[in-house]
Amino acid sequence: MTGLTLTTRPIEHGVVLQLSGELDHHTAPRVLETLKRITLTAGQQLVVDLSRLSFCDSSGIASLVAARNHALAADATIALAALPAWLTRVFRMVGLDKVLVTYPTTQAAAAAWSRRLR
Amino acid sequence: MSAAGREAGQPFPEDDPHAEAAMFSTLLEDSAEDLYDNAPCGYLSTLPDGQIAKVNATLLRWLGYTREDLVGRRTFSDLLTVGGRLYYETHFAPLLNMQGEIGGVALELRAADGSRLPVLVTSTVKTSADGQPRLIRTTIFDASDRRAYERELLRARQEADRERERLQRLVTTLQHSLLPSSLPKVPGLEAAAYYHIASRDEVSGDFYDLFPLSRERWGFFLGDVCGKGAGAAAMTSLIRYTLRAAAVYDPDPVTILDTLNTALHQEYRGDNPRYCTALFGILTPDGDGFAITLAGGGHPPCLLLRADGTADFQPTPDGMLIGMLADATFTATTIRLSAGDTLLLYTDGLIEAHTATTGTVDGRYGDQALHTFAVKLAPTTATETIAALAELLTGFGDGLDDDTAALALSVPAHPPADEPTTP
Incomplete structure (x- = not known):
């Protein structure tokens, strides 16, 4: 049992939420709790950094959708950074690739957000 | 200490060392006899053959006997329940003989009115100069609180087990209704x-x-x-x-x-x-x-x-x-x-x-x-x-x-x- 570590850090235009470890039935509720504490304003970006994610089950997928809903409810946008290769297949399977934009890194996600402004 | 003394209503000024010393000496004059008889635990001395030679007032009170009922007339094992007596003869006494002391043994004593008193027993053997056992000194603690606590713990545990079984039955039933x-x-x-x-x-x-x-x-x-x-x-x-x-x-x-x-x-x-x-x-x-x-x-x-x-x-x-x-x-x-x-x-x-x-x-x-x-x-x-x-x-x-x-x-x-x- 490796568990999940959640870290949030503010960036210029929003918040980065990093999920490290196993995102499953046991740990997904913590993502929902953390989301409640992340305040976003219209136009900001929530970047979910998955570079250190080692496992994700259906509850984990649900928590990522909750993150999307949380961002959209504040008129903010959401981007996933460093989606692990093994998760790409699952994303395609559940159709998440169509509703969650992914970038190779958090920097790339930020760059995309800046471009959007121009 | 002086603060505690004041709280207990003993007006010793804390800056008077003589008054404090006097208080201690009053406490120390507490006679060993009184301490023995009215200690918060039972004391019992028996001869090597088990005959009760001396018993304190606390134990007599707990059991509802008079000193005359016990001293020279009964053995320690007479005070035990049947199960306790068996344990005493087969385990307690032999170990005590061998080791010279034994402690923390849970036994049940039988009071004069037939009620049972759960106790913790500690015994030591006093030997003569030539190493022969002369006397067995036994300290007896009232363990009814502890026993009650253990019973409560057991009851809580059984209750939890029953709740869990009920939950599992409910889960199984619910699960079956979904399939x-x-x-x-x-x-x-x-x-x-x-x-x-x-x-x-x-x-x-x-x-x-x-x-x-x-x-x-x-x-x-x-x-x-x-x-x-x-x-x-x-x-x-x-x-x-x-x-x-x-x-x-x-x-x-x-x-x-x-x-x-x-x-x-x-x-x-x-x-x-x-x-x-x-x-x-x-x-x-x-x-x-x-x-x-x-x-x-x-x-x-x-x-x-x-x-x-x-x-x-x-x-x-x-x-x-x-x-x-x-x-x-x-x-x-x-x-x-x-x-x-x-x-x-x-x-x-x-x-x-x-x-x-x-x-x-x-x-x-x-x-x-x-x-x-x-x-x-x-x-x-x-x-x-x-x-x-x-x-x-x-x-x-x-x-x-x-x-x-x-x-x-x-x-x-x-x-x-x-x-x-x-x-």
Whole structure:
């Protein structure tokens, strides 16, 4: 049992939420709790950094959708950074690739957000 | 100390060392005799043959005897209950003789009125100059509080066990109400199902069903609700009835999943959204087998194990997680289930099982391993597939930490052509 570590850090235009470890039935509720504490304003970006994610089950997928809903409810946008290769297949399977934009890194996600402004 | 003295109503000024010394000397004048008799524990001295030689007032009070009742007349073992006496003679006394002391033994004393007093007993042997035992000194502590505490603890534990059993009965009943009690008989089809619940305390979010739609048409589904427990059970119930009702109304798998998506999206929104993944299929007899229209929403693809020994995943691409978006899209695929073919539907507990043997990068049983398993098995039947799967999953042991459901449908192979039999 490796568990999940959640870290949030503010960036210029929003918040980065990093999920490290196993995102499953046991740990997904913590993502929902953390989301409640992340305040976003219209136009900001929530970047979910998955570079250190080692496992994700259906509850984990649900928590990522909750993150999307949380961002959209504040008129903010959401981007996933460093989606692990093994998760790409699952994303395609559940159709998440169509509703969650992914970038190779958090920097790339930020760059995309800046471009959007121009 | 002086502060404590003041609180107890003894007016010694704290700056007067003489007054403080006087208080101590008053305490020290407390006679050893009085301390012995009225100590907060029982004292008992017995001769090596067990005869009671001396006993303090505390113990006499606890037991309701007078000094005359006991001294020179009774032995220590006379004060014990029958069980205690047995233990005393077989264990306590021999150990005491051997070691010269024994401590913390729980015994029960019998009072004059017949009541029992749980005690903790400590004894030491006093020896003479030549090493011969002269006297046994015994200290007795009242352990009724401790015994009551232990009884309370035991009662709480039994209560918790009963609650847990009740919860497990409730979970089992609820679980059964969410699954078909037995699969219906479909002419020309063999069907088998498997169900593994990871926890006996929580309702699983996996579900499946096979049911008639008309004389010539059957519906089946299998899916997985994100999460488990009471919330997942309520959602599973909604899913099951929505799917069954929608199938009767319009037997098109894509429309049925659309209906379910709308129902779930309306019901579960906000901070704790819930979704499900599912495969829904319609079976129609077709020649010697069945034509299957299958739609999927975010669910792992099913496996077709063919009569010719091959096996392939049957993807339903672009099917989204059901309930996630108001306008989710689902797609259907058609599968022909011919004689000797088996279709296997499963939930992700299977591909996510932790295993040490499959050699996947992340130590979990993956698609590739499942495909290999299917190829080895084909050609097969629904019953055989489920049996092999059950064996595989049992092999995972504790590695199977998620609930797992599987549904297999097969068309019996052609009976071997009647070969001309030579007499």
